Amino acid sequence: MTAAGRPQRGGLSIGAVLAQLRSDFPDVTISKIRFLESEGLVRPARTASGYRQFTPADVERLRYVLSAQRDRYLPLKVIKEHLDAADRGSGAARPAGGAVDGVPVADHFAGAPARGLTREDVLAQAGVDRALLVELEQAGLLVPDASGRYDADAVAVARTAHAMAVHGVEPRHLRYFRAAADRELELLEQVLAPLYRQRAAGARAEETARELAALSVTLHTLLVRSGLRDIAAGRVAPR
Numbered sequence: 001m002t003a004a005g006r007p008q009r010g011g012l013s014i015g016a017v018l019a020q021l022r023s024d025f026p027d028v029t030i031s032k033i034r035f036l037e038s039e040g041l042v043r044p045a046r047t048a049s050g051y052r053q054f055t056p057a058d059v060e061r062l063r064y065v066l067s068a069q070r071d072r073y074l075p076l077k078v079i080k081e082h083l084d085a086a087d088r089g090s091g092a093a094r095p096a097g098g099a100v101d102g103v104p105v106a107d108h109f110a111g112a113p114a115r116g117l118t119r120e121d122v123l124a125q126a127g128v129d130r131a132l133l134v135e136l137e138q139a140g141l142l143v144p145d146a147s148g149r150y151d152a153d154a155v156a157v158a159r160t161a162h163a164m165a166v167h168g169v170e171p172r173h174l175r176y177f178r179a180a181a182d183r184e185l186e187l188l189e190q191v192l193a194p195l196y197r198q199r200a201a202g203a204r205a206e207e208t209a210r211e212l213a214a215l216s217v218t219l220h221t222l223l224v225r226s227g228l229r230d231i232a233a234g235r236v237a238p239r
Contacts, residue, residue: 011045011053020059025066027127033062035125039076041065041083073156117150126158135171136161140178184216 012020014030021028036042037052042061044052061083068074068082122142123130136142141161142154161171191212195205 011055012059014044014052014054017054017059017062021062021066024063025070028066031124036062036065036076039080041076041080069156070159073160075152075156077152117152117154119144119148119150122150122154122158125155126162128158128162132162132165132171133158136174139171139175141171141174180220184220188212188216 014033017033018028018030021033033042037044042054042058042065044054044058047053064083065076065079068079069076117125119130119133122128123133133142136158137144141157142150144150161174164174165171188209192205192209195208198205
């Protein structure tokens with residue numbers, strides 16, 4: 001019998017899948033795998049008695065999802081679109097991030113994730129402690145709605161902040177990122193506001209917003225990348 005309480009003859013148990021993933025993704029849990037299944041990211045077969053049976057292809061699919069979340073901070077909605085496209089035969093799942101030259105593309109900004117996550121959900125999925133979440137709220141990086149719910153991006157924000165803290169960048173320092181993002185949004189709002197006021201421009205406005213968001217983040221990424229090269233080469237003093 002497996003750790004999940006059933007034989008492995010027809011496939012891998014959820015416990016066996018966890019054991020395979022743990023070496024590359026030490027924070028993954030059985031609850032996380034079940035959550036990804038509930039979101040339609042993986043669809044294991046079931047035995048007559050209801051036990052999950054994962055195939056090697058299911059495991060690789062989970063690896064793709066977990067890599068895309070961890071390395072590129074992609075929302076599940078975008079990851080699912082990539083996988084669905086591959087399933088339809090309209091293209092293979094893109095490398096985690098689906099980015100061009102290592103920078104975001106417009107479909108990363110498709111739609112707004114629904115606000116359905118509780119604080120406990122964010123803590124569990126991001127693998128961070130409550131103190132960090134509070135600090136991120138105080139810094140303005142995470143803003144729950146009136147009912148205390150967060151959208152799916154909150155998980156990526158918390159995970160990213162945690163990774164930066166490991167390198168000595170404390171949550172209070174991240175106010176600079178919030179301020180920079182707000183300045184970029186003010187500029188984009190000036191460009192987009194006339195489009196959104198045109199009733200017939202709904203789809204065009206959304207497409208333009210996605211493209212401008214991707215271009216804005218791309219320019220920011222390229223400028224930071226160039227600046228880091230200059231610092232490494234000693235051409236400018238670190239600020």
